[in-house]
Amino acid sequence: MNKIAVYPGSFDPITNGHLDIILRTSNIFDKVIVAVLENPDKKSHLFTAEERVNLIKKVTSNIPNIEVESFEGLLVNYVKKKNSSVIIRGLRAISDFEYEFQMTLMNRNLNPDIETFFMMTKTDYSYLSSSVIKQVAHFGGGIKGLVPDAIIDDIYNKIKESN
Ligand code: ADP
16 A cells, blocks of 8 residues: 655745655655645745745655645645545654644544654754744854755845845
8 A cells, every 4th residue: 555644844944854854754655745834824934835845845856755735724634635644743852742742632633544643853953943044044144954955045045035
């Protein structure tokens, strides 16, 4: 049976923490769909959903079993539509746990056939988040080693543009 996993998130922008989860998941499942949440509150994001999808595509083009797209609405409905029954989430510190716990139980309540799997972060990336990257880049700090090299310029340029 073809096992498809869906890895949802904002990815605003993708970091090396996200990429590590994508790579490790792609070694386990036949196909991984990286699903970028199209938030109705557009102002809360630096990049549009389309731009976030393109940044992820740019740094995952060497992984054969990856698909990247954006989605709207309920995650469980999207997962079902993609013929999957697996949601992948990453866990960093204890602080992630409460939110993830709540979301997982809610999703199970909405569709008990869909399971959520958690991948523990790599120690090196345990402090990494998209928000921290944006803050550091905004003030001109170095982000090399924290996000894929290929998108560093895209991040600085977008921040300059949005100022
Ligand atoms: P959301 O906005 O849905 O929290 P994010 O784009 O911040 O989405 O992250 C998507 C998923 O990746 C979440 O499960 C988050 O916990 C996980 N994640 C984010 N950063 C890291 C990291 N550095 N290491 C491991 N997992 C991470």
